[in-house]
Amino acid sequence: MDADLPLFVKVAELGSFSAAGQALGISAAMMSKRIMRLEARLGARLLHRTTRKVALTDTGAQLFHELTAIMEALTAAEQRVTNRTRLPSGPLRVAAPTSFGRLHVAPLIGPFLAAYPRVQLHLRLSDAYVDLLDGRFDVAVRVTSAIPPNLQARRLAANRRILCASPAYLAAYGAPRHLQDLAEHRLLAADGQLPWQLVFGTRRKTVEGTSFVRTNSSEIVRELATSGLGIALRSLWDVQDLLNDGRLHPVLPGWEGPADLAIYAVHPKGPGQPAAVQAFTDFLRDAFAHAHWNENGSARQ
Numbered sequence: 454m455d456a457d458l459p460l461f462v463k464v465a466e467l468g469s470f471s472a473a474g475q476a477l478g479i480s481a482a483m484m485s486k487r488i489m490r491l492e493a494r495l496g497a498r499l500l501h502r503t504t505r506k507v508a509l510t511d512t513g514a515q516l517f518h519e520l521t522a523i524m525e526a527l528t529a530a531e532q533r534v535t536n537r538t539r540l541p542s543g544p545l546r547v548a549a550p551t552s553f554g555r556l557h558v559a560p561l562i563g564p565f566l567a568a569y570p571r572v573q574l575h576l577r578l579s580d581a582y583v584d585l586l587d588g589r590f591d592v593a594v595r596v597t598s599a600i601p602p603n604l605q606a607r608r609l610a611a612n613r614r615i616l617c618a619s620p621a622y623l624a625a626y627g628a629p630r631h632l633q634d635l636a637e638h639r640l641l642a643a644d645g646q647l648p649w650q651l652v653f654g655t656r657r658k659t660v661e662g663t664s665f666v667r668t669n670s671s672e673i674v675r676e677l678a679t680s681g682l683g684i685a686l687r688s689l690w691d692v693q694d695l696l697n698d699g700r701l702h703p704v705l706p707g708w709e710g711p712a713d714l715a716i717y718a719v720h721p722k723g724p725g726q727p728a729a730v731q732a733f734t735d736f737l738r739d740a741f742a743h744a745h746w747n748e749n750g751s752a753r754q
Contacts, residue, residue, distance in 0.1 A: 457491040458520055460484060461499060465517040466603045466722065467586065468506050514602070521722055541732040542571035548585070549594040552672045553716070554578040557690060557744070558594060558737070565736050572729045580671070585721055592720040592730050594737070596688070598713040606717045607734050610741040613689045614710030616651075617701040621681035629684075629705055632658055639665035639683030641674050649686050651708045658708075686710055693746040716741070 463473040464484065471481040479487075492499050499513035509517060549558045555578060566572060577583070583593055585604070600606040618628075622639075629635055632651070640647065640662045649660040665683045668674060675692060678685040679700050687701075688710075695701040718734040720726060741747055 455491070455494075457487045457494075459524075460487055461491055461513075462517060462520050462524065464488060464500065464507060465509055465513065468508075468603075470507065472586075509602075517602070524723070540571065541569045541727070541729040543727060543729065544573045544575065545592070545727065545729040545733060546575045546577070546588075546590045547592055547594070547733065548577045548579065548583040548588065548590045550596060551578045551580050551670075552675075552691060553594065553596065557741070561736065561740055565733065568736070569729065569732055572732070580669075585719070591727055592718055592733060595717050595719055596714060597717060598715070600717065600719065603722055604719040605722045606719045607738065608715050608717055609734070609738050610690070610716040610744065610747045611712070612710075612714040612716050613712070614686055614714070615689065615692075615706075616684055616686055616704040616708060617678060617692055617696065618684045618704050619679055619681045619701055620699065622678075622683060623702060623704075625681070628702075632660070632705060632708055635660055635662070635684065635705075641665055641677050641683040641685040643671045643674050644669045646671075646674075646686070650711055651686075652711050653707045653709075657711075689746040690716075690744070697745075 460473065460477065460479070463477055464470060467473045467476065469481075470484040470488075473479075474481045474484040477484075488500065497512045498510050499516060501508045501510060547558075554576065558576065562574060562576065566574060577588075577590070583590060585591075585593055594609070596612055626638060629638055640649075640660075642649070642664045644664075644667065647660075647662055647664060649662075651658050651660060664674075666673075666677055668677075671691070674685050675687060675695075677683065678687070678692075679695060684704050689696075692701055696703065718737060720730050720734075
């Protein structure tokens with residue numbers, strides 16, 4: 454393999470010459486010079502350069518995709534030939550959304566560490582977007598539909614979202630019979646979560662509005678809905694227990710959030726991932742496959 458190709462992959466992964474050079478022990482100027490040499494040899498521009506960062510051209514993105522697959526295949530082949538086994542151990546830094554992490558990740562930490570006692574786990578819960586490279590995280594749990602090209606993703610579970618409200622709210626204001634009736638109701642959503650995109654079979658509608666109570670917390674939205682202040686669009690992992698015991702009721706059955714969102718474990722691409730990352734994602738996937746809120750079926754890769 455051309456010696457400049459791994460340098461190009463590292464620049465594409467990290468988004469800058471300086472970060473890639475620091476990771477490889479090469480100056481940013483030398484990194485830039487070698488990538489320019491590679492572009493000249495290939496006769497194609499691979500990167501768009503600005504003063505702050507670099508971005509892949511279409512040709513560069515295709516080359517990055519193909520090289521990543523080749524490097525992953527080479528690493529897997531080497532591991533099979535040498536028959537290496539790695540026992541999960543050492544530090545494991547995990548990031549997860551606050552509510553999901555508290556409800557569904559934290560309860561699994563004890564059983565996971567009982568199975569892998571040599572792992573030293575650090576769990577950070579935050580609703581802010583966590584940059585794995587900047588934060589030096591090994592893996593993040595994300596509820597998303599978009600996987601960045603520099604990350605490897607594993608689907609852990611479905612993320613079905615339904616409209617719901619408390620019996621007290623429905624008794625006081627009535628249940629909407631049609632989607633347009635929501636315009637006459639109190640809606641509850643965290644900052645940035647409205648308008649709602651809803652689907653019913655092949656039909657797709659946008660519900661505009663403002664939240665009856667402003668909050669930056671999805672957990673507060675759940676509590677507001679439970680206390681009778683309005684109608685919310687919530688994930689089943691967040692409200693299934695409340696639906697089961699009658700503290701919340703479904704509203705406008707059939708209208709739901711699009712199925713493009715799912716729960717993933719993501720980690721940086723490339724060889725040399727800690728064995729603890731694989732063990733942790735396996736553990737979560739197996740646990741979530743049997744979760745009562747994962748109604749769309751067990752997780753799939």
